[in-house]
Amino acid sequence: MSARGFSGSVIATLVLLALLLLGPCILPIYWTMIVTEIFIMGLFSMSFNLLFGFSGLLSFGQAGFFGIGAYTAALLIQTGFPSLWLIIFCSVLVAALFALAIGYLCVRRDEIFFAMLTLGFGMMLFTIAHNWRELTGGSDGMPLCSVPPVRLPGIEWSLFPPVHVYYFTLFWTAAGVFILWRVVRSPFGLMLTAVRENKQRLAFVGADVSRIRLAAFVIAGGLAGLAGVLFCVFNRMATPDFMHWAFSARPVLMTILGGSGVFFGPAWGAAIFFCLEQLVTAFTENWMIVLGLILIPVVIFFPQGIVGTLVQWLGDRKESRS
Amino acid sequence: MEAFAVNLLNGCSWGMLLFLIAVGLTTVFGVLGVLNFAHGSFFMLGAYGSMQIMHLFNSFWLGLLVGPALIALLGMALEMGLLRRVYGRDVSYQLLLTFALLLVLDDAVRIIWGPAYHVVEAPPLLAGSFAFFTHSYPVYRLFLVAAGPLLGLCLWAFFRFTHWGKIIRAAAMDRDMAEGVGIRVPLLFTLVFGLGTWLAAVGGALAAPHQSVGPSMGERVIIESFIVVVVGGLGSFPGAFVGALILGLIESFGTVFAGRAQMALPYILLAVVLLLRPRGLFGREA
Amino acid sequence: MTPRPILEINRLGHQFGDFVVMRDISLAVQAGTMTALIGPNGAGKTTFYNLVSGRYQPTQGSIFFDGLDITRMPAHRRVALGLLRSFQITNIFPHLTVLENVLVPLALEHHKGFRFWKSMSRERDLKRQAEEILERVGLASEAHRRAHELAYGDQRLVEIAIVLARNPKLVLLDEPTAGMNPEETERMVHLIQELAQQSGTTFFLTEHDMNVVFSVASYLYVLHQGSLLAQGTPNEIRGNRQVKEAYLGGSLDS
Structure with a gap:
């Protein structure tokens, strides 16, 4: 299921990457920014899908780690930390540490408890961000006046123009996706799939299922944190909304829309999500109800998601032809 | 000493509301095997629904009677129309579906009633407050402290002595067995889901005069009832009672002793129970 | 001199709530042998395997594997020591x-x-x-x-x-031929025998097909209503009156 479409998609990925590199030359600035947001949410959703699609764990609290990444970055930038590299590194590390502590509590029981506890602890992080005004600015969030430039030997690359933010985001998203790609193809990735397939059999061939799940949770949390840093740079602010369950719902919806069984499914789901948002927000501000109303039939009738169903349909046609 | 008594009463009144809500959640889980993420939204709908009826007929009691019943009907319709289609599937899809319901219902409330908070008056019979040493204490809270255990007792008697109560308990223990002895399981599931929804909605209707009615009231409740069922043990009736009482007391005493850090107390309780007794205080060993 | 047993069970007992499902079982499995655990349906064979493999923790008694106390060890660590199992349902x-x-x-x-x-x-x-x-x-x-x-x-x-x-050093096989047709059964029996001879792995199996049991096992334990009824070589068990009665009674009940 998950392995399908991997090796063949390498070329497709490279072509797509080339297109994305040319993106800002073709697209108007408004759409350049939307595509930037799609990158960020695509990475966020793909990190969520490491848990959901690959190991069968449904987390409703990933926004917590996304927000931790965003807030850590915002705090470091505000205190005048000069190095963006170091800011990203520290933020991802902090998000991963939070994932380690919270994950340790969440993986102790079955999938239902996991869903319930991730939601609960995710909202705990939201509550902290919302109420600890001295540190986080409370419900107003933390606006940033400036973001330090990207510094490479001999170059200083300001993150003021949206096109620069686009490439900056593309680079880090690609790095995050590359990490995910390596992980799912590694022996550990095989363990994850085995957890989803049959955790009992896996335990009885000597695997510590909780530890495997915890490791996946930490990786997913760290990458969600990375997406959070990018979002913070993109928006020039961090707000408690980033940690609310309505925000955790985003990667869930994107993954379901795109399909959890396909590696890039969640990213396609993110693209579908934003195109829908452009359409829908023209008519109504209550955008969650629209998403909920879309999600319900997708869950009932197309459990493999839109892209997932399409991939399977194409596969079936190919098989029946040969 | 007085402060202590006041906090005790506050903790008990909120704890009793939580108990009603958590019992609904835990019963639905026990029988249907579905954890309902939209349970808090039904609580909120109960508050709004009964408030609407109170305004229409100018009667608190009519609102309390009719509002939750209507929400229970809505719950049963949702069970028959949507949830029923995913019972055979992986548990993730059931969680996703109720989560989608949560998003829809929460936003629907915002669309219908707007983002503002509403105040619901306690009925004349329970309005006002009485002198309690030097404090004055609202009569309505005292009513909640009494109504909670009373409703709990009714529920207990229902499960213990009535035909349907016994069937539900049997089905909660073994779903196949219920089918084996000729109980129409789809009907049973719908009724139990209706009962769970009703309990949440009654909680909401009772909470309306106790706190203000607003679009994020379901949020706090669903998380707190999750904490209650994890602490008490998912599927356990006495667990829900004890868990709800502990949480209610921790919160009311927390405001006094922990100041602003009291927000973190429920989560600390949750973490401690998960570390020491992952199955909850009353959870059965597998 | 008798070799050290690879699996040694002392007075093992288990109950779910007030319901006693297993009582006072002591047995030993010698390394390099093929031992079988038999008994009528509901005798507790699968529960026994669940206790030995670590799916449940026994309420009484102890389990030693290769000289090590594994009574409270989580399942995945028992596997690391070389104790593996198969399941009745694939x-x-x-x-x-x-x-x-x-x-x-x-x-x-x-x-x-x-x-x-x-x-x-x-x-x-x-x-x-x-x-x-x-x-x-x-x-x-x-x-x-x-x-x-x-x-x-x-x-x-x-x-x-x-x-x-x-x-593995020891494999618990829970009804390896359950649901198989005669041809598949023969293939499985042949495979188990071959593996035992080649690799020196010890097998401890339950089986409802008596032909299979008597053709592969060198030593048998008989479980009945959660306790040990008899033990011995295939020939001894074949002639045991108590065992015959238990099986007759069991098959009449079920």
Whole structure:
């Protein structure tokens, strides 16, 4: 299921990457920014899908780690930390540490408890961000006046123009996706799939299922944190909304829309999500109800998601032809 | 000493509301095997629904009677129309579906009633407050402290002595067995889901005069009832009672002793129970 | 001098709530033998395996494996010591390929479960070993099919292959031929005998097919209503009146 479409998609990925590199030359600035947001949410959703699609764990609290990444970055930038590299590194590390502590509590029981506890602890992080005004600015969030430039030997690359933010985001998203790609193809990735397939059999061939799940949770949390840093740079602010369950719902919806069984499914789901948002927000501000109303039939009738169903349909046609 | 008594009463009144809500959640889980993420939204709908009826007929009691019943009907319709289609599937899809319901219902409330908070008056019979040493204490809270255990007792008697109560308990223990002895399981599931929804909605209707009615009231409740069922043990009736009482007391005493850090107390309780007794205080060993 | 038993069970008992399902069982399995546990339906054979393999914790008694007390050890650590089990209902990774089904335990055997970076396709050593194991159980030609697409008997062989990949000292086989047709049964029996001779692995199996039991096992334990009724060589058990009665009674009841 998950392995399908991997090796063949390498070329497709490279072509797509080339297109994305040319993106800002073709697209108007408004759409350049939307595509930037799609990158960020695509990475966020793909990190969520490491848990959901690959190991069968449904987390409703990933926004917590996304927000931790965003807030850590915002705090470091505000205190005048000069190095963006170091800011990203520290933020991802902090998000991963939070994932380690919270994950340790969440993986102790079955999938239902996991869903319930991730939601609960995710909202705990939201509550902290919302109420600890001295540190986080409370419900107003933390606006940033400036973001330090990207510094490479001999170059200083300001993150003021949206096109620069686009490439900056593309680079880090690609790095995050590359990490995910390596992980799912590694022996550990095989363990994850085995957890989803049959955790009992896996335990009885000597695997510590909780530890495997915890490791996946930490990786997913760290990458969600990375997406959070990018979002913070993109928006020039961090707000408690980033940690609310309505925000955790985003990667869930994107993954379901795109399909959890396909590696890039969640990213396609993110693209579908934003195109829908452009359409829908023209008519109504209550955008969650629209998403909920879309999600319900997708869950009932197309459990493999839109892209997932399409991939399977194409596969079936190919098989029946040969 | 007085402060202590006041906090005790506050903790008990909120704890009793939580108990009603958590019992609904835990019963639905026990029988249907579905954890309902939209349970808090039904609580909120109960508050709004009964408030609407109170305004229409100018009667608190009519609102309390009719509002939750209507929400229970809505719950049963949702069970028959949507949830029923995913019972055979992986548990993730059931969680996703109720989560989608949560998003829809929460936003629907915002669309219908707007983002503002509403105040619901306690009925004349329970309005006002009485002198309690030097404090004055609202009569309505005292009513909640009494109504909670009373409703709990009714529920207990229902499960213990009535035909349907016994069937539900049997089905909660073994779903196949219920089918084996000729109980129409789809009907049973719908009724139990209706009962769970009703309990949440009654909680909401009772909470309306106790706190203000607003679009994020379901949020706090669903998380707190999750904490209650994890602490008490998912599927356990006495667990829900004890868990709800502990949480209610921790919160009311927390405001006094922990100041602003009291927000973190429920989560600390949750973490401690998960570390020491992952199955909850009353959870059965597998 | 008798060799040290690989599995030694002392006064093992278990209850669910007030319901006693297993009482006072003591037995020993010698290394390198083929021992069987038999008993009528509901005698508690599967519960016994669940206790030994670590799925449940016993309420009384102790379990020693290879001289080590494993009574309270979690299941996955027992596996690391070389104690493996199969299940009565086929228990494999249905949507993985047959090869991947064997690669999972092999990666664990070589402590590679937590390697995050190296590609699985570069683990040529593991792949070669997995192919060898599939060769041994006769599934080499099916390596790249998804496990759930295989015939029932072949799926059971996949489970044997999974168990073998952990290089076990003792294998608990819970009704290895359950649901098989005569031809598949014969293939399974042949395989088990061959494995026992080649690798020196100890097998401890339950089985409802008495022909299978008497043809493979060298020593038998009989379980009845949660306690040990008799033990001995196949010939001794065949002649045991109590055992006959238990089986007759059991089959009349059920």
